[in-house]
Amino acid sequence: MFHPLRVAEVRPLTDDAVTISFEVPEELRAAYHYAPGQHIAVRRREGGAEIRRTYSLCDPAPGPGEAGPRRLRVGVRLVEDGEFSTYALKELAAGDTLDVMTPAGRFVLEPRPGRYAAVVGGSGITPVLSQIATVLAREPRASFCLVRSDRTAASTMFLDEVADLKDRWPDRLHLVSALSREEQQAGLPSGRLDADRLTALLPALLPVPEVDGWFLCGPLGLVGAAERALRTLGVPRSRVHQEIFHVDEVPATPSGAAAAISGGGTVKATLDGRSGSWAARGGESVLETVLRNRSDAPYACKGGVCGTCRTRLVAGEVRMDRNFALEPEETEAGYVLACQSHPVTPVVEVDFDA
Incomplete structure (x- = not known):
């Protein structure tokens, strides 16, 4: 879920990188509680288009019994032709507001001996x-x-x-x-x-x-x-x-030999306790079909990297173009990346809440 957060500080880190700190209101601190290694997605609109990017949180994480953070801090490095990173380094300033998704991700190390x-x-x-x-x-x-x-x-x-x-x-x-x-x-x-x-x-x-x-x-x-x-x-x-x-230079490599169905088919999805069933257009990913009907479907990078769109495949079969986010045990348990998954069977059912 996204919330508008005020930018508290934009601080130069290197010649091509900055840190961005966001203020977290008291009533949202619990929602932004995070584990060490998790990330947030930021969202802004430019010229009618929505831009989303994912950035890892760099500060020590709050303890299990502690209230959530008063600030969130991420590091942003300039990417060539990067829409958001260029904006962050050259235009973003304290006092601006950005939509920030609550923390996610499974690249986590919880403190233990x-x-x-x-x-x-x-x-x-x-x-x-x-x-x-x-x-x-x-x-x-x-x-x-x-x-x-x-x-x-x-x-x-x-x-x-x-x-x-x-x-x-x-x-x-x-x-x-x-x-x-x-x-x-x-x-x-x-x-x-x-x-x-x-x-x-x-x-x-x-x-x-x-x-x-x-x-x-x-x-x-x-x-x-x-x-x-x-x-x-x-x-x-x-x-x-x-x-x-940074995997933009790598071409998508479909996992398995299954071909996506050309006629679209039907995608059923459960999200935040509500289920729906929608006709898929030919060539669409599962995420694209769901987003046309549920704008609150979770995603960030759309590149198979961040894992924000992870969902469990309940029924049917999909072809996943590439996967840089899910561990082998997750795929074995039936999880897929909605942004990279294309229906192979006439009906595909997924559960984002699983």
Whole structure:
């Protein structure tokens, strides 16, 4: 659900990134309670068109018994030809109002004892920053190893905040940095962190079999490389969690050989306790059919990345073009991404409330 929130601050972070803070009214604090690693979607209208983007929350999460946050803070990096990121860096100012969706996402690390590690690239540090700050503050028996990759030191987001966390917990936070386009005095030699390099590096940093959870976040290439390295090192898939940023350059690859029906068919959907049944137009995704009839259907990126439109397939069959958001156990349990799902059978039924 979206609510209009006032922008409290827009603060430069690097030459091409800012943080945006939103004020949360007292009556909405419970609605915006979030877990470390979750994200929000922001919405604005320009020229009659609606623009939605998803950004991860970067601050420590409120505790289970605490009231929700008074402020929400996200990091936004400028994307080439990006409609919202250009607006955020060049026009957005304190006092403006944006529609903000309540927090969502399953790239979450709840505080508990254990050894954790993350491999992040670029703006992928944002949700992991919240995870590290929350877990180390609330669980004294937890430790974290952060491997981060950035282009240059000047482009590194949250550089000072990560350094502050390292100063606060020097024995429980191990920080390793790599720059792909610049040499640095300390840390790893410059260059990309590919699968071979990570396969050699990670066992030198920490006892890989003892890590309770791996959190991979950033561009598709880095996350894929880290996932392959962990597979080579024998890490169980259940311990690896990932969130992909920046996949526009990757063509959609339909999962399975099933062809979407050409004539449309019927989509049945349950959302917020109400059910409906609508004729689908040829070529439409399940989300597009539902949105024509229920404008409150949840979505953000429409690119198979954020998982906001996750729904359970109750009946029928769909072809999902691509999936960068759902874990294998979720797809096995019948969940699909509505934005990427096209009906294969004449009738498809989904449940957004499941």
